[in-house]
Amino acid sequence: MASLTPSWGKVRWRDFNQEAYVGGTMVRSGQDPYARNKFNQVESDKLRMDRAIPDTRHDQCQRKQWRVDLPATSVVITFHNEARSALLRTVVSVLKKSPPHLIKEIILVDDYSSDPEDGALLGKIEKVRVLRNDRREGLMRSRVRGADAAQAKVLTFLDSHCECNEHWLEPLLERVAEDRTRVVSPIIDVINMDNFQYVGASADLKGGFDWNLVFKWDYMTPEQRRSRQGNPVAPIKTPMIAGGLFVMDKLYFEELGKYDMMMDVWGGENLEISFRVWQCGGSLEIVPCSRVGHVFRKQHPYTFPGGSGTVFARNTRRAAEVWMDEYKNFYYAAVPSARNVPYGNIQSRLELRKKLSCKPFKWYLENVYPELRVPDHQDIAFGALQQGTNCLDTLGHFADGVVGVYECHNAGGNQVCVGVTFGTQQILLGPCHALSCLLQKWEQIEGNSKLRHVGSNLCLDSRTAKNGGLSVEVCGPALSQQWKFTLNLQQ
DSSP, rough: EEEEOOOOOBBBBBGGGGHHHHTTTTTTTTTTTTTTSSSSSSHHHHHHOOOOOOOOHHHHHOOOOSSOOOOOOOOEEEEEEOOOHHHHHHHHHHHHHHGGGGGEEEEEOOOSSSSSSSGGGGBTTTEEEEEEOOSOHHHHHHHHHHHHHHSSSEEEEESSEEEEEEEEEHHHHHHHHHOEEEEEEEEEEEEEETOOOOOOOOOOEEEEEEETEEEEEEEEEEEHHTTTOTTTOEEEEEOOSEEEEEEEEEHHHHHHOOOOHTOSSSHHHHHHHHHHHHTOOOOOEEEEEEEEEEOOOSOOOSSTTTTTHHHHHHHHHHHHHHHHHHGGHHHHHHGGGGGGSOOOOOOHHHHHHHHOOOOHHHHHHHHHOOSEEEEEEEOOOEEEEETTTTEEEOOOOTTTBBBBEEOOOOOOOOOOOEOOTTTTEEEEEOOOOOOOGGGOOOEETTTTTTEEEETEEEEOOOHHHHHOOEEOOOOOGGGGGEEEEEESSOO
């Protein structure tokens, strides 16, 4: 593993030659601008390294005064074959939008990119250090390498395609300075992958997951939103962080076990560190006065050994087996294929959990994430009712409204029942009646692939969804009658 940071010839970020750095890697005429990075590199390359972005903070944040005795931080940014323009904007935004005395250094960890100069050339900028792996290590091991090399008492982890907003750093450092067991994240604004427009994200979101253990954003409940009206910029306790952007005390990061070094490439690490922080005595927060933009892509620009699904399942299994106790079985019910993916030796992580006297997962569910509904022992199926990429959806309707299908959004929020109108074949929403009510009683048939309405002996069908909602039809082989629940507990 090499260090590529020159010890002489440093320049201020304002004097760095963007054109020379980016120019040789620009997309040529006729080439696909999405091919290398899965975002529009042509649009990215057009932008100045210090482009202006809208200040998306709440008005109260813009008037707020931060402590003057905040600790400095080491910013760790890992990357693999990142677009030079996006990587440069990330580095420059950190330096431009942060008080200079609070940035001890920026550590770029080049995870064996094809061109070593992607990172090496940035080492010419003041405060930037570059470390290069001599083989592909993945996000977790690369971040640990950067953290181990860090000289500041506080670590800041960022992805390599971010843009920091005004006074993004002070609110995060202040929360950690007040309590070293806090792990804090900014609100993550959206940088559009097609046109690179910077769009402010909602401040009413928390990080969460479903039983498939895929991260999702949860809207706060109406009660939670009402309780924040008096102080809309107060930190938000969150069950999970997205994982790409957070600040943490360096010594606490080490005491808590860093990352699981046997996780590969990417995926599941945010799940694991979120469980570990909460169950072992810390807390996770989203700090609304801190805003950082992030390019969200629809697919990964790099390859995973064995395939992305296998790597994600392996990493997720490691987190589930160490931290979820008996509740891991709901994950396996949601993702049965995961049982076939070996997850390696977890003994050292189990010993870490014991050493830190960490709480059971039941405590986490009851105290940190009570919004996550846990299947009852009597349930035979649970979660969203899916058909391909669409899910059964109320479409915003309430009692007596029609039911349709809509692209699965994992937002949940509706607790009503679906029944068949007497004398018709139309599906309508309504208040849940007693279990004996045949109008709302359904059963799974044919290997749990269909839903048959007990009262009519007909099957749930989506073929009329575009015209007037779902209906029940004579059971047959049509794909419009194929459904599955997120969790099938009778497998």
